[in-house]
Amino acid sequence: MQSMPQLGVGTFRLEDDVARKTVTDALSIGFCHIDTAQFYGNEEAIGDAIQTAGINREELFVTTKVWHDHLDQGSFIPSVHESLNKLKMAYVDLLLIHWPSPNDHIPMENYLASLKQAKEEGLTRHIGVSNFTMAQIDKAVEILGEGEILTNQIELHPFMQNRQVVEHCKEKGISVTAYMPFAVGKVMKNDELLNIAAAHGANPAQVVLAWMDAKGIHAIPSSTNKDHLQANFDYTQVRLSDEDIQRIDDLDNGERIVSPDFGPKWD
Template sequence: MKDMPQLGIGTFRLEGDVARDAVTNALDVGFRHIDTAQIYGNEAQVGDAIQTSGIARSDLFVTTKVWYESLGDDHFIPSVHESLAKLKLEYVDLLLVHWPYPGTDIALEAYLTQLAEAKKLGLARHIGVSNFTIDLMDKAEAILGKGELYTNQIELHPFMQNQQVVKACRDKGIRVTAYMPFAVGDVMKDDTLKQIADAHGATPAQVVLSWMEKRHYYAIPSSTSRQHLSENLAYGGVQLSDEELLRIDGLDNGKRIVNPDFAPQWD
């Protein structure tokens, strides 16, 4: 079974032709990991880009996420079938619960059982969660068993390193996937990151991606620029020193960007 590539293309906020073109360009320059979600409204365009790329399905790693309004027993599996129809795929490599359910009328056990069922039915090769707290991960592990959760996809960038959740993931053998890795462009403006980038003849984005790999985080930055996509993919040319890694570690100030009113009580 294909493992998740270190770097993927995120498609949050990309719509219509923009989403299709971004994924087409990403695949063209060498990306093989694509991350989408039901709520993004672009699964069909992502599917178009995959279909016209000519790349073998076995070479791709595709993630989608079930929106919280579809977590009920009667909606969960049908919503996954709908996602697969839009993506024009028989299965996704990774299916995530996008957010923990914010109400009390659908139990965690109920929708995680549905998530496991999607895997059992062959609709997903791996299953995981997104935006789960330590308490929710503990409960999820108790419900699904150790080793079932492939990843927890969380907001993570130099200014918000989510260290308690990361440690809990490590303890459980759950991969950490970083969304918003560039903090909506803030990394490009940071003096420390710019200094390190200049020293390597690199971009701040490449520096952040190199730091993420060294810290064993998977990352799914979003970009519509073919040049930026190519640059991001070439981050491996940036070899950071231990001192530089520690300088980036020191940028953590807990600055959270994503905090909707239905978010759980964060750690």
């Protein structure tokens, strides 16, 4: 069974031909983790790209997420079947709760029971959560038991390092996956990151991915440019010093990019 790769490809905001081309390019470069979600509306295009690539299913790691409209017990499992039909797969490798139920409209016990059911029925190999706070992680572990939650996918980049949540997840044996690791392109313009990158003959995106790797944080950056995808894939050529890592640690200023009105009360 494929374990979650350190680096994946995010597909938020990628639609139709753009999503198809991006995933096709990523797979041809050597990426094997593709991250999508019901909410992105691109599961079908991604399924097409994966099928056309002709890569052995066992060599891939595919993540999708259940949107909060489908957290009630009547629509949770049917929505997962719909995702699998669109992806043209018998199972995903990782199924996440995309956001906790807004204002606990649906009790966590209910939708986590459905999440566990999806795993028991073989619809997914692993289960996890996304955008969960420390208190929500505690409650989820209480409901599901230790060792069930593979990851908590959260916004994380040099300017918002979410350290408390990262530490808390690690204590619970839960990995952290960073979405928006490049802070929607802001890392490419940051002087400190540009200086570190120049010293390594790299670009700031590669530096950020190397920094996350050093921290044991998975990353799913998004790019529609094949050269950028290739550069992201090649980040392992960058070897950061302890001083480099400290300089990046010091960029944290709590700048949150994603905070919808239905989101939880952040830590």
